[in-house]
Amino acid sequence: MPVSGANTQVFLARRPDHMPGDDVFGFRQIAVPAIRPGEVLVEAVYVSLDPYMRGAMNGSFVVGEAMSGGVVGRIADGGNSGLRQGAWVQASLPWQSFSAVAADQVRLLDADDAPVSTALGVLGMPGLTAWTGLHNVAGIEPGESVFVSAATGAVGSVAGQIARLHGCRVIGCAGSDEKCAWARDVLGYDGMINHRSASDLATAIAALAPDGVDVDFENVGGPVMQAVIANMNTHGRIALCGMISQYNRLGAEAGPNNLFRLIYGRIRMQGFIVSDYAEEAEPFRRQVGAWVRAGKLHYREDIAEGWTALPQAFRSLLSGDNFGKVLVQVSDDPSRRT
Numbered sequence: 001m002p003v004s005g006a007n008t009q010v011f012l013a014r015r016p017d018h019m020p021g022d023d024v025f026g027f028r029q030i031a032v033p034a035i036r037p038g039e040v041l042v043e044a045v046y047v048s049l050d051p052y053m054r055g056a057m058n059g060s061f062v063v064g065e066a067m068s069g070g071v072v073g074r075i076a077d078g079g080n081s082g083l084r085q086g087a088w089v090q091a092s093l094p095w096q097s098f099s100a101v102a103a104d105q106v107r108l109l110d111a112d113d114a115p116v117s118t119a120l121g122v123l124g125m126p127g128l129t130a131w132t133g134l135h136n137v138a139g140i141e142p143g144e145s146v147f148v149s150a151a152t153g154a155v156g157s158v159a160g161q162i163a164r165l166h167g168c169r170v171i172g173c174a175g176s177d178e179k180c181a182w183a184r185d186v187l188g189y190d191g192m193i194n195h196r197s198a199s200d201l202a203t204a205i206a207a208l209a210p211d212g213v214d215v216d217f218e219n220v221g222g223p224v225m226q227a228v229i230a231n232m233n234t235h236g237r238i239a240l241c242g243m244i245s246q247y248n249r250l251g252a253e254a255g256p257n258n259l260f261r262l263i264y265g266r267i268r269m270q271g272f273i274v275s276d277y278a279e280e281a282e283p284f285r286r287q288v289g290a291w292v293r294a295g296k297l298h299y300r301e302d303i304a305e306g307w308t309a310l311p312q313a314f315r316s317l318l319s320g321d322n323f324g325k326v327l328v329q330v331s332d333d334p335s336r337r338t
């Protein structure tokens with residue numbers, strides 16, 4: 001069924017130098033693509049904004065072309081795929097209202113199982129990142145002490161809760177008292193530090209983890225990471241997930257300047273990329289989906305409305321103004337229960 005109407009596209013207008021300004025994001029209207037055999041037409045409803053896109057703006061995104069990422073949307077035209085019109089799907093798509101994509105590149109979602117937006121957050125790539133970082137990279141054990149930076153974000157909020165449900169003692173840091181309170185009261189963190197107001201991060205961590213930190217789930221890098229390393233136990237592990245404090249910097253970040261502690265502490269630090277762990281997606285979704293449905297694992301979404309809200313929503317990720325998984329809703333979600 002041909003679809004007509006507006007097809008808004010967001011493209012990379014120029015590469016950013018520092019915090020991406022409005023001039024980095026171009027908006028234009030393009031034709032709704034015609035689908036070829038084997039393709040479906042997807043109408044975007046939720047667009048995921050993720051920190052790695054900041055790197056892509058100076059790397060894999062091409063100036064003049066649509067930017068792209070995780071999208072949840074509905075089938076506007078299923079072609080000969082057997083997917084019915086209106087079915088919910090998740091896929092990696094250009095930032096535009098309507099996209100043609102191979103039918104085998106979309107994942108069918110069940111709106112009765114969980115809110116469809118969670119396929120981009122707690123039950124999607126960020127949640128899987130938390131799962132693999134803790135289980136496959138750090139190898140957490142019950143009773144261990146785990147530190148999570150950016151503890152209330154899309155990845156960190158899931159990491160803290162998985163570690164808690166695994167029987168670990170969990171502490172972390174976030175950028176406001178409100179975020180710290182939510183982490184303690186709702187997510188079940190044993191202790192939280194406001195990294196923006198703490199005068200001495202290493203001392204604050206020592207106070208919350210007097211027996212030291214066994215596992216660092218590292219999302220931030222820089223001074224936060226340095227303070228955690230200062231508190232790590234012998235045979236500790238650092239799951240190096242992200243270094244968001246560095247993504248926007250013009251110059252090099254100072255530190256961590258205490259990496260020598262990894263040597264005599266026999267501490268293992270391993271970077272990882274979630275896409276290397278596709279085989280974990282099924283057990284992750286089964287377990288974390290069950291915890292979410294049982295009310296044992298909580299999540300929060302920070303949803304901006306409309307394509308034009310995308311630039312500011314993206315900046316909120318890098319400044320810490322977001323509170324939860326950052327999404328942009330670009331068309332109606334009739335499945336959302338109020």
Ligand code: NDP
Binds near residue numbers: 051052224241
């Ligand atoms: P979040 O939802 O956690 O949002 C980013 C948060 O980072 C902000 O809210 C802010 O929280 C914090 N932050 C930003 N700048 C700084 C800073 N200078 N110092 C300290 N904290 C800062 O994002 P995600 O959960 O999506 O991503 C978290 C990390 O995980 C990122 O580093 C990302 O690159 C990484 N990642 C890695 C993947 C992998 O495969 N390795 C996959 C997915 C994500 P606050 O207010 O608390 O300071």
